[in-house]
Amino acid sequence: MAFMDEDYLLTSDIAKELFHNYAKHMPIVDYHCHLHPEEIYKDPNFKDIVEAWLTDGNNYGDHYKWRLMRANGVPEELITGKGSSWDKFYAYAQTMEKAFGSPVFMWTHQELRRYFGIEEVLNTQTARSIYERTNEALAGKDFSRRALLRRMNLDTICTTDDPVDSLEYHEAFAHEGGDTFQMIPAMRPDKALNPDKPDFGQWLEKLEAVTSMKITSFDDMMAAINNRVDFFHAHGARLSDHAADLMVFASATASQLNAILDKARAGQTLTAEELAQYRTALFIELMKIYKAHGWAMQLHIHAMRNINDRGFEHHGPDTGFDALNDRAIAEPLAALLNEAAKTDSVPRMIIYSLNPNDYLPIMTVVGCFQGGMQQHMALGNAWWFNDTREGIRRQIQVMAEGSLLGNFVGMTTDSRSFLSFPRHEFFRRILCEQLGEWAERGEIPSDVATLGKLVQDVSYNNAKALFK
Numbered sequence: 505m506a507f508m509d510e511d512y513l514l515t516s517d518i519a520k521e522l523f524h525n526y527a528k529h530m531p532i533v534d535y536h537c538h539l540h541p542e543e544i545y546k547d548p549n550f551k552d553i554v555e556a557w558l559t560d561g562n563n564y565g566d567h568y569k570w571r572l573m574r575a576n577g578v579p580e581e582l583i584t585g586k587g588s589s590w591d592k593f594y595a596y597a598q599t600m601e602k603a604f605g606s607p608v609f610m611w612t613h614q615e616l617r618r619y620f621g622i623e624e625v626l627n628t629q630t631a632r633s634i635y636e637r638t639n640e641a642l643a644g645k646d647f648s649r650r651a652l653l654r655r656m657n658l659d660t661i662c663t664t665d666d667p668v669d670s671l672e673y674h675e676a677f678a679h680e681g682g683d684t685f686q687m688i689p690a691m692r693p694d695k696a697l698n699p700d701k702p703d704f705g706q707w708l709e710k711l712e713a714v715t716s717m718k719i720t721s722f723d724d725m726m727a728a729i730n731n732r733v734d735f736f737h738a739h740g741a742r743l744s745d746h747a748a749d750l751m752v753f754a755s756a757t758a759s760q761l762n763a764i765l766d767k768a769r770a771g772q773t774l775t776a777e778e779l780a781q782y783r784t785a786l787f788i789e790l791m792k793i794y795k796a797h798g799w800a801m802q803l804h805i806h807a808m809r810n811i812n813d814r815g816f817e818h819h820g821p822d823t824g825f826d827a828l829n830d831r832a833i834a835e836p837l838a839a840l841l842n843e844a845a846k847t848d849s850v851p852r853m854i855i856y857s858l859n860p861n862d863y864l865p866i867m868t869v870v871g872c873f874q875g876g877m878q879q880h881m882a883l884g885n886a887w888w889f890n891d892t893r894e895g896i897r898r899q900i901q902v903m904a905e906g907s908l909l910g911n912f913v914g915m916t917t918d919s920r921s922f923l924s925f926p927r928h929e930f931f932r933r934i935l936c937e938q939l940g941e942w943a944e945r946g947e948i949p950s951d952v953a954t955l956g957k958l959v960q961d962v963s964y965n966n967a968k969a970l971f972k
Contacts, residue, residue: 507625508613513893513933518950519940526956527932531659532925533967536690536745536802536916541663541673543922544687547650553638554589556923557615558596566921567824568608573599574824584819590635597631607892607930614926619647619655649922650683656925658685659968664745665689667696667732668710671739678740688971690802691736691744693729693790699768699782708769722761726789733793742971743800744790748783749807750831753839756781784840791844794851800970801851804887805833806858822920828858828889834865841873852877852970854913856884860898867906879911879966887918891927896934910958913967932963 505511514520550556559565565584573583576599581587583595603609616622620638624630641647653661665671669689677687695707712719715728733741754777756764764778774782794801808829810816815825837855844850850873855866863883870881883906886892886899903912915931917924936959943950 513937516940516944518943519936522936522959526959527963530964531657532928533660534917535662538664538920543649545673545677547648549648550642552589554592570824593635594631597626597628600626615923618926652922660686662688662690664692667693668714674739688740694747700774705769722765730793745802748803748805751833751836752780753784753836754780761785792849795849802854804856833862838869854882854884856887863902885915912962914962
């Protein structure tokens with residue numbers, strides 16, 4: 505098999521038939537990403553491949569690539585710094601010469617093929633030619649932000665938006681008739697989740713301003729957030745997302761919650777118990793709100809963020825200084841779901857963990873709260889550091905063994921890059937590979953039509969139906 509030919513990763517005839525006849529041409533619903541709505545609406549071109557692929561020079565870019573470049577000893581000047589575009593690109597090409605086996609190596613070459621029709625391997629010998637050809641292409645009218653999305657057969661993209669966001673670019677996009685795809689907001693109330701952060705008081709002031717509601721108690725804050733959920737719902741939102749890095753559970757009275765809110769707003773230090781009480785109450789109230797609106801709730805658990813103080817001070821968050829956590833998950837997750845279930849307030853949920861050891865505990869816990877709708881509770885796709893062939897296969901295996909693979913809502917990019925959408929193809933190939941292996945071993949029927957329907961559901965139909 506040639507490098508990344510049309511059948512790469514497809515190791516059986518059944519896998520090849522499933523991918524080429526059922527998965528390949530399905531549209532994409534990317535229900536969790538970090539692209540900017542303003543960039544999608546205004547639709548500018550990138551100035552060059554480095555801005556599109558590596559960094560815009562302002563610590564905003566692809567930290568997957570940055571981590572590999574740092575591991576290769578590339579000076580920070582050529583990663584997030586002021587180095588020239590060519591020098592940064594050449595440093596990345598040098599890094600790719602050592603990146604065999606990395607998903608980033610595969611994504612890099614998928615992107616060169618799918619967007620630019622370039623089939624050469626990126627290395628120091630081909631770097632100059634690839635740099636010039638991609639830059640020439642990116643200057644053309646068919647390579648604007650939206651055009652790049654259209655090339656990937658995008659149906660729906662869900663951006664990640666703070667509750668206080670105006671959604672002005674979503675409004676403008678919809679008012680102008682949108683595009684061949686729809687752009688929908690997804691609420692991410694992380695500022696509400698982190699009362700221990702220095703900007704929490706400022707965020708509350710913004711929430712008061714956009715809702716014209718005075719917040720003097722925990723209940724007031726929840727009423728204001730509910731107001732914003734109404735606003736997002738009117739703009740098409742049907743899901744939320746939360747960076748719930750640690751799962752906690754601790755009960756609190758209304759007076760305790762009000763006191764915690766007052767301390768946080770004043771910038772006073774909260775104890776670990778107070779943080780747990782606040783976050784528990786917030787999640788329970790959010791679940792009630794989402795259930796009432798028919799939303800799906802996403803939890804992204806067990807990221808350990810910004811663990812390199814020096815790196816964080818120089819570059820800020822989301823710049824490659826995060827890792828996975830290994831704290832307990834089953835007991836606090838079970839307690840949280842059980843508390844919400846007492847008032848029938850568990851919304852449809854998708855739960856991700858950055859630690860793959862959590863997959864089976866999550867599946868067994870959420871299996872106790874299924875019912876009332878198709879796949880009320882689901883294990884999220886292999887996320888972040890698990891976006892590898894083995895990581896994706898492991899997640900598929902656990903989902904199949906612990907619930908119903910045919911109900912899985914498939915892949916998201918979770919990306920800040922407009923060139924990341926071939927990752928859906930990467931996932932679909934691995935899904936077809938795994939189904940083909942099971943069929944060849946006699947574990948499942950070699951019924952291509954039935955398996956093809958499952959592939960199409962997981963690739964597109966389930967997400968489309970879930971998020972309406």
